[in-house]
Amino acid sequence: MIWRIASFAVAAGFVGLWQLIANLKLISPVFLPGPDRAWAALMRGFATGDLTSKLVGTLEHMAYGWLAASVAGIALGALIGSSRLMRIYIAPSLEFLRPLPVSAIIPVAIAMLGLTQGMALFVIAFGAIWPIMLATIHGFAAVEPRLYEVARALQMSRPAIVFKIALPSALPDILAGMRLSLTVALILSVVCEVLAGLDGLGHWVLLSARAFRSADLFAGVILLGATGYVTSIAMSLAERRLLAWQSTR
Amino acid sequence: MSLERTKPLLLPLVVLLVFELWARLAHLQSDSLAPPSAVLAALAAALADLTIPIATRDTLLAAFAGLTIGSVIGLALGIAFGVSSMLDRLMEVTIEAIRPIPSIALLPIALIALGFGYRMEIVIVAFACVWPMLILSRTAVRRVEPRLMEVSRALRLTPVQRIIKIIIPAALPRIFVAFRLSAGIALIVAVTVEIAINPLGLGAGIMQAQQALRADLMLAYLVWIGIIGYGLNFALVVVQRRMFGRAAIAGAGS
Numbered sequence: 282m283i284w285r286i287a288s289f290a291v292a293a294g295f296v297g298l299w300q301l302i303a304n305l306k307l308i309s310p311v312f313l314p315g316p317d318r319a320w321a322a323l324m325r326g327f328a329t330g331d332l333t334s335k336l337v338g339t340l341e342h343m344a345y346g347w348l349a350a351s352v353a354g355i356a357l358g359a360l361i362g363s364s365r366l367m368r369i370y371i372a373p374s375l376e377f378l379r380p381l382p383v384s385a386i387i388p389v390a391i392a393m394l395g396l397t398q399g400m401a402l403f404v405i406a407f408g409a410i411w412p413i414m415l416a417t418i419h420g421f422a423a424v425e426p427r428l429y430e431v432a433r434a435l436q437m438s439r440p441a442i443v444f445k446i447a448l449p450s451a452l453p454d455i456l457a458g459m460r461l462s463l464t465v466a467l468i469l470s471v472v473c474e475v476l477a478g479l480d481g482l483g484h485w486v487l488l489s490a491r492a493f494r495s496a497d498l499f500a501g502v503i504l505l506g507a508t509g510y511v512t513s514i515a516m517s518l519a520e521r522r523l524l525a526w527q528s529t530r
Numbered sequence: 531m532s533l534e535r536t537k538p539l540l541l542p543l544v545v546l547l548v549f550e551l552w553a554r555l556a557h558l559q560s561d562s563l564a565p566p567s568a569v570l571a572a573l574a575a576a577l578a579d580l581t582i583p584i585a586t587r588d589t590l591l592a593a594f595a596g597l598t599i600g601s602v603i604g605l606a607l608g609i610a611f612g613v614s615s616m617l618d619r620l621m622e623v624t625i626e627a628i629r630p631i632p633s634i635a636l637l638p639i640a641l642i643a644l645g646f647g648y649r650m651e652i653v654i655v656a657f658a659c660v661w662p663m664l665i666l667s668r669t670a671v672r673r674v675e676p677r678l679m680e681v682s683r684a685l686r687l688t689p690v691q692r693i694i695k696i697i698i699p700a701a702l703p704r705i706f707v708a709f710r711l712s713a714g715i716a717l718i719v720a721v722t723v724e725i726a727i728n729p730l731g732l733g734a735g736i737m738q739a740q741q742a743l744r745a746d747l748m749l750a751y752l753v754w755i756g757i758i759g760y761g762l763n764f765a766l767v768v769v770q771r772r773m774f775g776r777a778a779i780a781g782a783g784s
Binding site for chain 1 (some may be wrong): 579642643718720739743
């Protein structure tokens with residue numbers, strides 16, 4: 282507890298140092314606003330509702346893309362992972378595609394769909410699907426074989442095996458994949474907003490930078506950091522909830 | 531055995547063949563798709579007239595410069611936090627506050643501070659590479675066999691000697707795994723920055739091809755970026771196996 286307070290004190294010290302540097306104008310205020318100005322910009326943005334709507338925009342892109350990727354990723358992963366034949370024929374191609382920098386698909390998506398919301402959703406979902414799908418395939422492949430023997434002895438149907446045995450036992454892998462894609466979804470949301478001028482924080486920080494409104498810019502970056510932090514905490518809580526049965530093993 | 535090995539290649543080959551045939555038979559005219567043969571031809575042409583090699587050099591230069599800077603900073607912090615749990619606890623809130631900022635959000639800040647070019651890209655790549663390096667090397671240092679630390683105490687090594695002679699060699703396999711991860715991130719971030727805004731390298735090349743409605747060239751860039759990403763990962767895995775053998779695989783598992 283004392284450490285926690287000390288740790289907050291150190292962080293406060295860094296903010297103080299930032300304020301000092303800004304006050305002494307060691308770095309031009311055009312590039313570096315003090316924390317006071319960034320905070321004021323943040324509050325002003327919320328008061329007028331400008332920043333609120335941008336935040337909601339980014340959260341929407343992120344959430345829709347990520348949810349679509351989660352549903353499709355788990356479904357495809359379960360399909361491929363539960364069939365030995367598909368694991369042999371399809372999984373290696375997917376593994377081959379994995380190191381591809383996902384953002385390289387953006388130009389292709391723009392060519393196909395234009396600078397639209399649909400393009401952004403496609404790109405975010407496409408980028409976020411990989412960690413989830415590959416984790417699901419891996420999770421399905423790593424199910425304890427004896428559980429399958431039990432299922433056969435109980436004469437369970439194939440859907441029942443998937444939902445009652447394979448999915449729960451692959452859940453830790455799937456959740457880890459979903460956590461990874463959450464970060465991917467946030468980054469791709471920002472990139473798509475920058476490129477396509479969609480309503481969101483990415484667009485906000487770019488416009489602020491172009492107009493040299495550094496306080497607004499920092500307010501946007503702080504909000505993006507907070508978004509990353511809060512979503513990751515929420516994911517941890519969900520993981521702990523859903524995997525509570527594991528610790529009792 | 532040889533039949534087993536060709537099985538994974540079957541699907542991509544069939545898909546490419548079907549696509550090629552369909553594109554030929556339907557006389558495909560598109561801004562976003564091109565038959566594989568046209569993509570290959572565009573790739574060969576762009577390789578021959580050096581546009582792709584030059585773009586590759588620019589991207590890799592920025593990626594590796596950022597990777598080097600980010601890795602050194604991340605490694606130094608990681609070792610410091612790993613050795614001193616006091617420092618680690620004191621810095622926890624600060625680190626946890628900065629880490630979740632998506633690297634790409636720094637793009638506008640780097641843009642107004644440094645302008646277009648290598649420098650802003652390098653800074654963003656470095657920022658992205660610091661975190662995996664910091665987190666994983668911190669764990670690596672903490673997991674150094676306690677008896678080695680006892681030995682270092684018995685030999686009365688100074689803290690600097692202890693870090694150079696005991697901790698870094700013992701943690702090296704895990705640190706290399708972190709480096710391999712960071713290298714992949716460096717390439718991804720570099721290409722992303724180029725696609726988003728920086729008129730440089732492969733990312734800018736693929737955007738230009740798209741804006742020129744050259745679907746064949748755009749897909750050629752896409753294939754090439756994929757090859758670079760795959761090649762980089764493959765090379766680092768080979769180096770890892772050569773240098774560390776089983777130790778590295780054990781390190782990757784945890």
